[in-house]
Every structure is written in structure tokens, then in C-alpha cells.
Amino acid sequence: MAELDRISRVYRMGDNEVVALRDFTFSFRQGEYWAIMGSSGSGKSTLLNILGCIDRPSSGSYRVRGEESADLDDDELSELRSRQIGFVFQSYNLIPQLNLLENIMVPLFYQDQPPEDGEERAIMLAERMGLADRLDHRPTELSGGQQQRVAIARALINDPAMVLADEATGNLDTKTAGEILDLLDELYAEGKTILLVTHEQSIGERAESVLRLVDGTIEEVVQGTKNRS
Numbered sequence: 001m002a003e004l005d006r007i008s009r010v011y012r013m014g015d016n017e018v019v020a021l022r023d024f025t026f027s028f029r030q031g032e033y034w035a036i037m038g039s040s041g042s043g044k045s046t047l048l049n050i051l052g053c054i055d056r057p058s059s060g061s062y063r064v065r066g067e068e069s070a071d072l073d074d075d076e077l078s079e080l081r082s083r084q085i086g087f088v089f090q091s092y093n094l095i096p097q098l099n100l101l102e103n104i105m106v107p108l109f110y111q112d113q114p115p116e117d118g119e120e121r122a123i124m125l126a127e128r129m130g131l132a133d134r135l136d137h138r139p140t141e142l143s144g145g146q147q148q149r150v151a152i153a154r155a156l157i158n159d160p161a162m163v164l165a166d167e168a169t170g171n172l173d174t175k176t177a178g179e180i181l182d183l184l185d186e187l188y189a190e191g192k193t194i195l196l197v198t199h200e201q202s203i204g205e206r207a208e209s210v211l212r213l214v215d216g217t218i219e220e221v222v223q224g225t226k227n228r229s
Helices: 044-051 074-084 100-110 115-128 144-156 174-189
Strands: 002-013 016-028 033-037 059-064 085-089 162-166 193-197 209-214 217-223
Touching: 002 044, 016 044, 016 217, 033 044, 044 162, 044 193, 074 085, 085 144, 100 115, 100 144, 115 144, 144 174, 162 174, 174 193
Parallel strands: 033 193, 033 209, 085 162, 162 193
Antiparallel strands: 002 016, 002 059, 209 217
16 A cells, blocks of 8 residues: 655755654555554654655655655646645634545645546535534534544545545544544444554554654564454
């Protein structure tokens, strides 16, 4: 599904270099559920951004379903991302000028299809997220949990194979966070690949397996026993 071979990511800040990932090699297979854990600065979010084709590695090879990301220009990367990857951010990243339904449909604008073709699916996803009565509401009219549900629906609109969640429960209360994690459990049970960045041990334990990072390298890999229901 996603193969990283000797990936490094170096950020240059004036005369200084910050190595976020260092010679990183790992593969994620279709249908797995991984928690990516580590302290602040360990490389978790950088790894997720490369996996999501939001950032490019400084060196090394990243392949998504056999496609080499380095061979793709920015438009081709955006197209690959819209077809294969759904991204859920901690800060939701909803567009304030759009209502709930329009926000869910945003990824369709990168596809060669009329937006109305995806409206029925967007409504179905909103209903699944318990938001059927909020379709005309804008993000400022929604709670944090509702906004995150919109973000998850948006991530699913193109039926991606892989869902990436970067601290997706970090801004939520315990009850709402549990509901979001239950949704990720459901997606895993349906066969989606789930990669969840978190610094919280209790959340990491929800995943099938744990990949722990330190200083941009793999510190520990724990293969779990979680099974689909």
C-alpha cells in the first residue's frame, strides 16, 4: 500500500539544518491500523505529511500502490492524493465560507466530475456521521466534534484506500474523542488502512499495531492482536 525506502526529510532554517526523518524504511499494507507515536519533534507529523503526499522527502523513495511519488509533479501528486488518501487534521481545516455539505465535497473539485455527481454520497456520509440536520451549517456553527466528523466525511468522499489522522482527537473532550476513535474503528473493520498519529498511549492502544519514533528514526514496532469485528 505505502512503501518508504531510506526516506530522509531535512528542513533548512538559515544556516541550520533540522533532520525530521533520517534514513527511514518501512511498509504499510492494505487494511492495517497503525498508531504512529513519539514525543514532540520525533518526526510523526513529517512522516504523515510525506505519506499523504503533502510534503516531499529530501531523499529516498516513497511509493503509493506502486506509484513512485518522486516521478509525479504537483498536479499529479494532488490527483494521487485525492484518489488514494484521506487526511484528517487536528485543526479540522474546514473552509469557513462553505457549509457542511460543501466542505465534505471539496475533494471532488480536484476530480474531473461534476460536483453534483458526488452530492448524494456526501449526504450519505453526513448522515453516517450524525450530521444530517446540519447540512446548511457553516463550521463556526458546529461544535469541535461535529467539525471533526465533517473532516472525516471529507476524507472519505472519494473512498480512499488509506486514511491518515494527525492528532485527530487532540482538540476534543474525552467523550467526543472516543466517538471519533469509534468511527476510525469502523473504517478499519471495513478494510481501510488507518494511520493515526498520537502522543497518547491510551489512544495508541486502540490501533492494531504501534510504530514508535524517536529523532526521526524507528525506535520500536509493536505488532498488535486487534481484529476486525
